[in-house]
Amino acid sequence: MESLTQAFGQATFPSPLKVSFQTENFIEDGKDRVLVDISLEGLLKASRPNSGHILFQPSTFELAGPREKIFWNPDSLKVAIVTCGGLAPGLNNVVQNLVTFLSDRYRVKHIYGVPYGYQGFTHDPLTKRFAFGWRRLDSLSVQNIDFEGGSVLGTGRGHSNPISIVDALMLRDINILFTIGGDGTLAGANAIHQEIKRRKVPISLIGIPKTIDNDVLWVSKTFGFESAVGKAVEALRCAQTEARSAYHGIGLVKIMGRNSGSLTATAAVAMNDIDFVLVPEVPLRLEGQNGLLNAIVRKVLDKGYITIAVAEGAGQDLFPPSEIEKDASGNEKLKDIGKYLQKLITDEFKARNIETTLKYIDPSYMLRSQTTSADDSVFCAKLGQNAVHAAMAGKTGCMIGYAHERFTHVPLSAVSMGKKRLDVNEPLWLSVLAATGQPSYWG
Numbered sequence: 001m002e003s004l005t006q007a008f009g010q011a012t013f014p015s016p017l018k019v020s021f022q023t024e025n026f027i028e029d030g031k032d033r034v035l036v037d038i039s040l041e042g043l044l045k046a047s048r049p050n051s052g053h054i055l056f057q058p059s060t061f062e063l064a065g066p067r068e069k070i071f072w073n074p075d076s077l078k079v080a081i082v083t084c085g086g087l088a089p090g091l092n093n094v095v096q097n098l099v100t101f102l103s104d105r106y107r108v109k110h111i112y113g114v115p116y117g118y119q120g121f122t123h124d125p126l127t128k129r130f131a132f133g134w135r136r137l138d139s140l141s142v143q144n145i146d147f148e149g150g151s152v153l154g155t156g157r158g159h160s161n162p163i164s165i166v167d168a169l170m171l172r173d174i175n176i177l178f179t180i181g182g183d184g185t186l187a188g189a190n191a192i193h194q195e196i197k198r199r200k201v202p203i204s205l206i207g208i209p210k211t212i213d214n215d216v217l218w219v220s221k222t223f224g225f226e227s228a229v230g231k232a233v234e235a236l237r238c239a240q241t242e243a244r245s246a247y248h249g250i251g252l253v254k255i256m257g258r259n260s261g262s263l264t265a266t267a268a269v270a271m272n273d274i275d276f277v278l279v280p281e282v283p284l285r286l287e288g289q290n291g292l293l294n295a296i297v298r299k300v301l302d303k304g305y306i307t308i309a310v311a312e313g314a315g316q317d318l319f320p321p322s323e324i325e326k327d328a329s330g331n332e333k334l335k336d337i338g339k340y341l342q343k344l345i346t347d348e349f350k351a352r353n354i355e356t357t358l359k360y361i362d363p364s365y366m367l368r369s370q371t372t373s374a375d376d377s378v379f380c381a382k383l384g385q386n387a388v389h390a391a392m393a394g395k396t397g398c399m400i401g402y403a404h405e406r407f408t409h410v411p412l413s414a415v416s417m418g419k420k421r422l423d424v425n426e427p428l429w430l431s432v433l434a435a436t437g438q439p440s441y442w443g
């Protein structure tokens with residue numbers, strides 16, 4: 001794991017956790033590592049020489065947690081926190097935990113909130129004036145922010161120029177930067193980290209994985225996901241109630257998730273009476289004996305009503321080719337599969353002269369603008385605290401990972417290897433198939 005101690009000298013300061021709080025369970029670098037794959041095969045792979053090579057498939061990660069000696073002197077330390085990308089429940093919880101843990105436990109005095117994502121680093125190199133004012137944060141100013149959804153700092157897409165961002169960090173004498181965001185933010189963080197290394201300046205950069213899409217590698221779940229599942233279940237329940245109460249009723253719900261059907265699949269399994277779950281990972285075919293439309297008609301006639309959960313990113317290849325539109329971060333803007341299916345299904349029933357009532361629900365931003373579930377709040381607290389431990393120990397270029405109930409340090413280079421997608425051989429998808437009875441592929 002990359003650490004500032006490698007280039008700038010040992011961690012020599014005794015941890016305030018030991019001095020003031022008599023904490024005993026310190027993690028030992030080099031000794032405390034956890035397996036990525038906990039199967040026997042994974043264990044064997046990890047024990048082979050040269051395994052665990054970070055550039056390819058890492059087989060172990062450093063365990064997160066407090067270190068007995070820390071790299072930074074808390075008195076003179078300057079810390080910045082930024083939240084980027086789309087909203088996710090828990091952004092404020094993580095900010096709150098970072099700030100309170102930094103100031104109350106590690107006695108850090110200078111903490112700043114960077115507004116509106118990477119855009120908050122925008123400044124004029126000549127006048128050194130920043131486009132947005134940074135906010136001073138302390139335990140008092142973050143009190144109760146977890147009662148609100150969204151991000152008190154503001155978040156945003158685009159504007160990720162690593163050179164200008166490192167210029168801004170140096171102008172403001174920042175020693176530690178916490179970037180809270182999804183796959184895009186973490187790819188951006190990796191680019192910033194490379195620029196920091198190129199300049200040989202001592203700045204720790206720690207990423208914290210956020211997104212309701214759950215598409216970040218090396219974390220079994222991202223924060224906000226669990227809360228979003230709860231809201232998606234509410235929408236599915238409403239759609240199912242509408243469908244059940246109508247003659248040949250159909251409830252159709254579109255659920256966010258651009259590349260991953262994780263949120264849709266998890267919510268559908270939680271509901272347990274969903275008939276069709278459509279995700280980007282399983283190609284959608286509509287026509288023919290084994291196509292979706294035929295299956296829908298058969299199930300409506302058979303069962304009397306049905307509920308369909310469709311992930312936002314599903315069936316994108318069904319749309320006629322057109323110029324790809326992108327958002328400010330470079331993410332492809334998706335076609336509306338929900339409305340498309342609504343029309344197609346209604347037309348199909350009309351063509352077959354079968355009466356039906358279709359109710360379409362798109363909960364959209366309601367999934368992510370809410371506050372957190374209790375479980376997510378606990379998760380955010382642990383992520384925030386482990387991020388602070390990592391930064392204070394001098395770790396850098398890493399994200400706080402989570403798998404098999406362990407928090408880890410995952411190199412940003414490994415995070416940027418790709419996006420996590422639903423594996424159709426994993427238990428979650430097999431539960432979907434079992435609960436719905438739908439075929440494993442269409443057409």
Ligand SMILES: Nc1ncnc2c1ncn2[C@@H]1O[C@H](COP(=O)(O)OP(=O)(O)O)[C@@H](O)[C@H]1O
Binds near residue numbers: 085086158188331
């Ligand atoms: N490959 C990349 N390299 C550098 N920066 C990126 C990259 N992808 C996204 N970003 C930046 O990260 C930020 C958030 O990305 P975005 O995709 O909008 O959200 P998320 O982090 O939630 O996936 C944006 O400021 C965007 O410009």
Ligand SMILES: O=P(O)(O)OC[C@H]1O[C@](O)(COP(=O)(O)O)[C@@H](O)[C@@H]1O
Binds near residue numbers: 086183312
């Ligand atoms: O309309 P917006 O804000 O650009 O965001 C829509 C996208 O953001 C998400 O909610 C989350 O994506 P990120 O976490 O990658 O920002 C996706 O599910 C959705 O496709």
Ligand SMILES: [Mg+2]
Binds near residue numbers: 085182211213
């Ligand atoms: Mg993303």
